[in-house]
Every structure is written in C-alpha cells, then in structure tokens.
Amino acid sequence: MERRKFIKQTAAFSAAFFITKDLLAKNDGPVYGHGNMRYRMDTAWAKADPMKNPVNDCHEMVQDSKGRILLLTNETKNNVLIFNKSGKLLDTWGHEFPGAHGLTLVNENGTEFLFITDTVKHQVYKTTMDGRILMTIDVPLETGRYKKAEEFIPTETTIDTNGDIFIADGYGAQYTMHYDKNGKLINFWGGRGDGDEHFDNAHGILIDRRQATPTLLITDRTRNCFKRFSLDGKLIEIIKLPGACVCRPVIKGDHLYAAVLRSPDLNHENSGFTTILDKNNKVVSNLGGTEPVYKDGVLQPMAQAEKIFLNPHDVCVDDDENLYVAQWASGKVYPYKFTRV
Numbered sequence: 001m002e003r004r005k006f007i008k009q010t011a012a013f014s015a016a017f018f019i020t021k022d023l024l025a026k027n028d029g030p031v032y033g034h035g036n037m038r039y040r041m042d043t044a045w046a047k048a049d050p051m052k053n054p055v056n057d058c059h060e061m062v063q064d065s066k067g068r069i070l071l072l073t074n075e076t077k078n079n080v081l082i083f084n085k086s087g088k089l090l091d092t093w094g095h096e097f098p099g100a101h102g103l104t105l106v107n108e109n110g111t112e113f114l115f116i117t118d119t120v121k122h123q124v125y126k127t128t129m130d131g132r133i134l135m136t137i138d139v140p141l142e143t144g145r146y147k148k149a150e151e152f153i154p155t156e157t158t159i160d161t162n163g164d165i166f167i168a169d170g171y172g173a174q175y176t177m178h179y180d181k182n183g184k185l186i187n188f189w190g191g192r193g194d195g196d197e198h199f200d201n202a203h204g205i206l207i208d209r210r211q212a213t214p215t216l217l218i219t220d221r222t223r224n225c226f227k228r229f230s231l232d233g234k235l236i237e238i239i240k241l242p243g244a245c246v247c248r249p250v251i252k253g254d255h256l257y258a259a260v261l262r263s264p265d266l267n268h269e270n271s272g273f274t275t276i277l278d279k280n281n282k283v284v285s286n287l288g289g290t291e292p293v294y295k296d297g298v299l300q301p302m303a304q305a306e307k308i309f310l311n312p313h314d315v316c317v318d319d320d321e322n323l324y325v326a327q328w329a330s331g332k333v334y335p336y337k338f339t340r341v
Contacts, residue, residue, distance in 0.1 A: 204248025
C-alpha cells in the first residue's frame with residue numbers, strides 16, 4: 001500500500017511539475033502596454049523559413065473566418081503568407097504584386113474576398129482568398145485630378161456592407177475615392193493641401209461602425225492624426241495623436257488599434273510603437289511607447305519608450321484579442337505576436 005501510495009504521489013507531483021513548467025514556458029517573455037491593455041511579446045511567433053518563404057516589408061495582416069492570419073508582403077516570391085494563430089505556416093501565394101501594400105478582408109454573403117493595393121503598379125485588386133484576381137481598379141482619370149497612372153499610389157481600401165469601395169491614395173495625390181461594387185466612381189474628396197479637409201499622407205482608411213451612423217476614419221500620418229468623415233466626404237472631427245505617425249486604423253470591439261511607424265515624425269527612423277484608443281478616442285495603452293498622459297483633457301506628445309519595434313506598419317487583432325504587428329523596413333522580420341494578459 002505504501003509503495004502504491006508513493007508511486008501515485010510521485011506521478012501526481014511529476015504531472016504537476018510538467019504542467020507548471022509548460023504554463024511558465026507559455027507565459028515567458030516581457031509584458032508591454034498600459035492599464036488593462038497589456039500583452040506578452042513573442043518575437044518568434046512565425047514558424048517560417050526565411051530562405052524558403054522570405055518577406056521584405058511586412059505591410060498588413062488580417063484574420064479570416066477560419067481563424068487564419070494572412071500577411072501581405074511586397075516580396076514577390078510569396079506576396080501572401082497564411083499562418084494559424086500559433087504561427088505555423090499553412091500556405092503562400094502571389095508573385096505579381098511588387099508594391100503590395102494594403103490588405104483588406106471583406107465578407108460578401110458568406111464568401112470572403114481580399115482587396116490589395118499595389119503602390120508600384122498603381123492599382124487596386126479584388127481577389128479570391130487564394131489569389132485569383134476578380135477586378136482591377138486603375139488610376140481614376142475621370143476625376144480630372146490625375147493625368148497619368150504614376151500619380152495614383154493607393155495605400156488602403158475599406159469596403160461598405162453594400163460593396164461600395166473607398167480607396168485612400170496615401171502616397172499619391174491624397175484623394176479619397178468612393179466607388180460602387182463594380183468599380184464605378186461615385187465621389188472623391190480631400191487631396192493634398194493645408195486645410196483640415198485635406199491630407200499630407202492619407203495612409204489608411206476604415207469604416208467605423210461603433211456608433212449608430214457609420215463614418216470613415218482616414219489617416220493623416222505626417223500630421224499625427226486620424227480624420228473622421230461622413231461616407232459622402234464631409235469632415236466631422238480630427239483625432240489628434242501628437243508624436244504618433246499612425247498607419248491604418250484597425251477596430252476590434254470598442255477599441256481602435258494602430259501601428260505608429262515613427263515618432264515624432266517620419267524623419268526619425270526605428271522609433272515606432274503601437275497605440276490603442278478606446279471608443280471615446282482616448283489613448284489607453286502604448287506597446288513600446290510612453291504611457292499616455294492627458295493634461296486638461298489634452299493628450300501630451302507620445303514617443304517610443306522601449307525599442308521593441310523599429311518601424312511597425314500594421315496591427316491585426318485576432319478573435320482572442322491578441323495582436324500581431326507587421327513591420328516595414330525592419331530587417332525583413334516576420335510579425336511579432338502579443339498575447340493579451
């Protein structure tokens with residue numbers, strides 16, 4: 001009896017030891033962020049071989065309905081890399097997008113599609129989930145604002161529930177274009193200029209549905225802000241983010257997430273971080289950045305505090321509220337994962 005009891009206790013102890021060790025291993029690594037939006041960083045999340053599946057600039061990421069994480073890179077050996085949430089590489093495709101920049105996922109009556117912007121080819125593409133091109137949008141000459149394709153350098157898209165397409169020409173003439181689902185131009189506004197309704201770097205665009213009336217959030221990256229517009233192009237408000245050259249806005253639940261490419265301006269390389277705002281446009285957490293401080297209701301300038309990023313370009317938020325951060329011009333590294341704690 002004593003021997004059996006000893007063996008039973010030893011087995012229980014051993015099992016507890018290995019379970020604890022496994023939990024510790026999973027929880028190993030530094031934690032970043034502020035308040036209740038804190039995350040544990042994993043720089044080795046992606047289980048891919050850079051010799052077989054290289055990346056150049058890791059521009060943007062989305063999660064599909066199957067839970068897969070899709071990464072867009074301007075490396076034409078494999079423009080799209082598809083991972084599971086544990087970082088296992090599941091598939092790759094794409095060789096025809098040398099300027100792959102913007103990646104947007106849309107669900108049309110239960111079928112998912114992608115929209116890809118290419119800054120080198122000056123086009124926007126709608127594709128199937130395995131890369132078959134269904135529609136191409138070229139330079140909008142009909143606006144009268146463009147004379148040649150090279151002036152159109154689209155960086156991002158967002159798609160309405162009726163299929164309407166909004167395109168931000170973030171590296172070109174800085175206009176926002178509104179098309180119907182078939183690619184027919186409906187409206188355009190913005191353009192380069194100094195007025196609040198104009199842009200200097202309209203890098204990202206997103207339809208915000210957190211309120212009863214949908215609106216558009218459009219990045220003005222060099223001016224450290226997001227600008228909110230009605231869907232027909234009327235300026236509603238400016239969300240100032242001093243010190244933060246924000247990329248595209250990403251919404252999950254009540255929160256807005258954005259990669260901050262550099263701080264305080266684009267001349268300071270390798271100075272990025274990631275920021276999180278609540279539904280009231282208040283910054284509540286910065287990963288790798290200074291703690292957000294408000295004085296008399298005004299956000300004080302933010303900056304990189306810890307060099308965990310070089311030049312982050314996008315944030316993907318999965319269905320467990322974990323983050324994946326893709327980086328531009330940062331040594332061709334795969335995205336990092338940040339697990340919510």
